[in-house]
Each structure stands twice: as structure tokens, then as C-alpha cells.
Amino acid sequence: MKLTPKQKERYSRMLSLHDFSETEMESIAATTVSVVGAGGLGSPALRLLTAIGFGKIRIIDRDVVELSNIQRQTVYHTVDIGMPKAEAAAANLALLNPNVEFEPISASLAEDNARTLLDGSEIIVDGLDSFKTRFAVNRASVSLKIPYVFAGAIEYHSNLSTFIPDKTGCLHCLSGDAQDNTDYTCANVGVTPELLSVVASVQVREAVLLAIGQEPRLANRLMFIDVASLSFDFFDIGRDDACPVCSANATQSLVTQSEVPRVTTLCSGTFNLTPGSPIEIDLDSIAERLGSSYEIEQAKRWLKILGQSGVEVTLMPQANAIVKGVKSEQEALEIYQEILMDLKR
Ligand SMILES: [Zn+2]
Structure with a gap:
């Protein structure tokens, strides 16, 4: 990738360094x-x-x-x-x-x-x-x-x-x-x-x-x-020849990816929901489908789904979500699954 004249201007102070080349800037940009x-x-x-x-x-x-x-x-x-x-x-x-x-x-x-x-x-x-x-x-x-x-x-x-x-x-x-x-x-x-x-x-x-x-x-x-x-x-510092992660005799095998969504309680008392593997979702069609049962706020990259009694789900591409207004991880998971089930209807 060649730098455009505007990029050359933007990065000019780094390009002026005595030992830094345009090719190196192109490597960074790639x-x-x-x-x-x-x-x-x-x-x-x-x-x-x-x-x-x-x-x-x-x-x-x-x-x-x-x-x-x-x-x-x-x-x-x-x-x-x-x-x-x-x-x-x-x-x-x-x-x-x-x-x-x-x-x-x-x-x-x-x-x-x-x-x-x-x-x-x-x-x-x-x-x-x-x-x-x-x-x-x-x-x-x-x-x-x-x-x-x-x-x-x-x-x-x-x-x-x-x-x-x-x-x-x-x-x-x-x-x-x-x-x-x-x-x-x-x-x-x-x-x-x-x-x-x-x-x-x-x-x-x-x-x-x-x-x-x-x-x-x-x-x-x-x-x-x-x-x-x-x-x-x-x-x-050096390398541990018996390191279970990086040595030739590494023993620790990788954990297999779970298919169950992971629920994490955040400091703010809200919950993060991460699907087992990333799911590509279309926020527009989700907004359309959920529109009759929930109040929806939509931005370019996220969808806010407002449920009853202050429950709020922010859903993002790849089906990651933040759930607010529930009391437990179980409750967060239930509303997340309810929304995902709604998607499949
Ligand atoms: Zn190591």
C-alpha cells in the first residue's frame, strides 16, 4: 500500500525521523x-x-x-x-x-x-x-x-x-x-x-x-x-525450558470452545454476554422483528432493546450483548436467550 499525499502530510513528523522510511510507515499502515x-x-x-x-x-x-x-x-x-x-x-x-x-x-x-x-x-x-x-x-x-x-x-x-x-x-x-x-x-x-x-x-x-x-x-x-x-x-529474563505453554515439551492443550454463551458480571452491576462462537447477526432485521414487542433504539453498530421494568439489552454485531437492569447472571442469560430465540422466529 502506497501512502497518499494526505497520509504523507499526516505522518510527516514521523517520516522526518532520520532513521524512519516511507516503506516502514507503509508496513505500519498494513x-x-x-x-x-x-x-x-x-x-x-x-x-x-x-x-x-x-x-x-x-x-x-x-x-x-x-x-x-x-x-x-x-x-x-x-x-x-x-x-x-x-x-x-x-x-x-x-x-x-x-x-x-x-x-x-x-x-x-x-x-x-x-x-x-x-x-x-x-x-x-x-x-x-x-x-x-x-x-x-x-x-x-x-x-x-x-x-x-x-x-x-x-x-x-x-x-x-x-x-x-x-x-x-x-x-x-x-x-x-x-x-x-x-x-x-x-x-x-x-x-x-x-x-x-x-x-x-x-x-x-x-x-x-x-x-x-x-x-x-x-x-x-x-x-x-x-x-x-x-x-x-x-x-x-529468559525462557523456561520446562514451560508448559511455550517449550518443546509443552503439555497444556487448548481448551475447546464452549457453545454456551458466557455471562460475566461487570463492576457496574451489568452483565456481558459473549456467545460461544461469534454469530453474524443483522441488526436491521432484528430491530424489525423485535419492534412489536420491545421499544428499540438503533445506532449504526448497536441495538438497544428496552424491556419491561427497566431491563435494557445492548446487542452488537457477532451477538455480543450488555444486559442492564437484571439481578443475576441467570436472569441476564434468560433475557439474552429470549431475544435470540425471538430472532430465529
Ligand atoms: Zn513459556
Whole structure:
């Protein structure tokens, strides 16, 4: 893909760098990157990836925008509160750079669907806040041979590394079976927004190097950032020859994809519904079919279905949904299935 005169102007400050070529910019513009988690780290990373001009950006996030997000999750505006994050992020970022193609997916990523959700991307950027989900991403990265730019940030500090399948170790080599500490979360101990911008910038720098075929600086290295003392430390790390995920003797097999929709309770007391495998749905015909029984609000990429007693379902392409106004996962699943059954009539 050749750059147009307008693109040359847009990207001129990067093209003016003494060691950066037009061919390298074209490589970036032809690269698909997946950002998993569009929260504190994902937001600044997404803004940079979009501004720099990556070709296609897949945004995977199961959550909805809340008031407490806006202070650091810079991809959202106050009017986005209540919207699915992946959709709101894609809509806002499209205004920043129309050259970029966005693929928002409001799904809950886990062991059984990580490969499906990440397949086709060339770089994975970590914006997650749980080891459980990161391990699912790590396994998919090793299995699909997609480089994984890992980062975790909390309070004033962060760990980062870039894992390249067959070249470096993986997240499991570094952290073994690390467990999530439910008391030590951003909601409990906080996280400072400036840290997130620094970390996301390093992550995007690694993504740029990967996209232009250069060696990322955090391959086989762990970076530790502490903005409280303003220290940046590096440690050499290697590969665990007995790693159950990435070594020649890897034993862990991939989990088969479930056909049952996954229900996840979100912090805001709403629920994310992710179908076992993505289902292509036509929002127009769904709106038409449900129109007689429900009040419907329709936007280009989502459908809001308003039921009785304040129940609200936001349905997105590939049949991912956010359900509000119900009390339990079971109730959320029931209304989701009721709507999907309605579709099939
Ligand atoms: Zn490993």
C-alpha cells in the first residue's frame, strides 16, 4: 500500500525521523493490532496506535464505560457513560484518524475463545487487569505465533515485557502460575493516570518496532517502571525450558470452545454476554422483528432493546450483548436467550 499525499502530510513528523522510511510507515499502515482491554492502559495505547496510523485495530473489551473510568481512560468522553467500551472507543478513535479500520468486539475473552478473538492479528497489546485473562492471551499468542506486548500497571508501578513466540519466553516462563489477588486491584488501591500514559507509550513503541520488522527492546527483558520514585529498571529474563505453554515439551492443550454463551458480571452491576462462537447477526432485521414487542433504539453498530421494568439489552454485531437492569447472571442469560430465540422466529 502506497501512502497518499494526505497520509504523507499526516505522518510527516514521523517520516522526518532520520532513521524512519516511507516503506516502514507503509508496513505500519498494513499491520493489524489487537488491543485486549480498553481500560487504563488500553485507552492511551489505542490513541497512540490510531494517531500513528496502524492499519487495523481490533478492540476487545467486555465492559461498559463508567464515571470512574474517565479520569484515566482517555479514549472516552463523559457522554459515553453506559456505552460498551469497545464500541465507544472505536467511534471516538475514528474521528482521530479516518485511515484506520476499527474492529470493536464487546466480548469477554477467556481460555476457550482467545484464539478465535485474536486470530488474524499480527501484534497483541495488553490492556488487561487480570492474570487469568492474560494467561489465556499468552496461550493464544504462543499457539497463533503472534507477538504479545505484555504490561500490568497498578498504583505507581508497572511491569512490561514483549514475548515473541519461538524467539523469547512467554508470560508463563516469567510468572509461572501467578494468581490474581482480589484485594490488590485498581479499584482498591488505585492507579495514577500518568503512569498509564508512560507504560502505554512504551508498549506502542514496541508495537512500532514489531510492525517495521525490528527487534523490540523488551524482548527477553523485563522493564519495571515506578513513577513515584521515577525509576526505570531492566532485568534480563529468559525462557523456561520446562514451560508448559511455550517449550518443546509443552503439555497444556487448548481448551475447546464452549457453545454456551458466557455471562460475566461487570463492576457496574451489568452483565456481558459473549456467545460461544461469534454469530453474524443483522441488526436491521432484528430491530424489525423485535419492534412489536420491545421499544428499540438503533445506532449504526448497536441495538438497544428496552424491556419491561427497566431491563435494557445492548446487542452488537457477532451477538455480543450488555444486559442492564437484571439481578443475576441467570436472569441476564434468560433475557439474552429470549431475544435470540425471538430472532430465529
Ligand atoms: Zn513459556
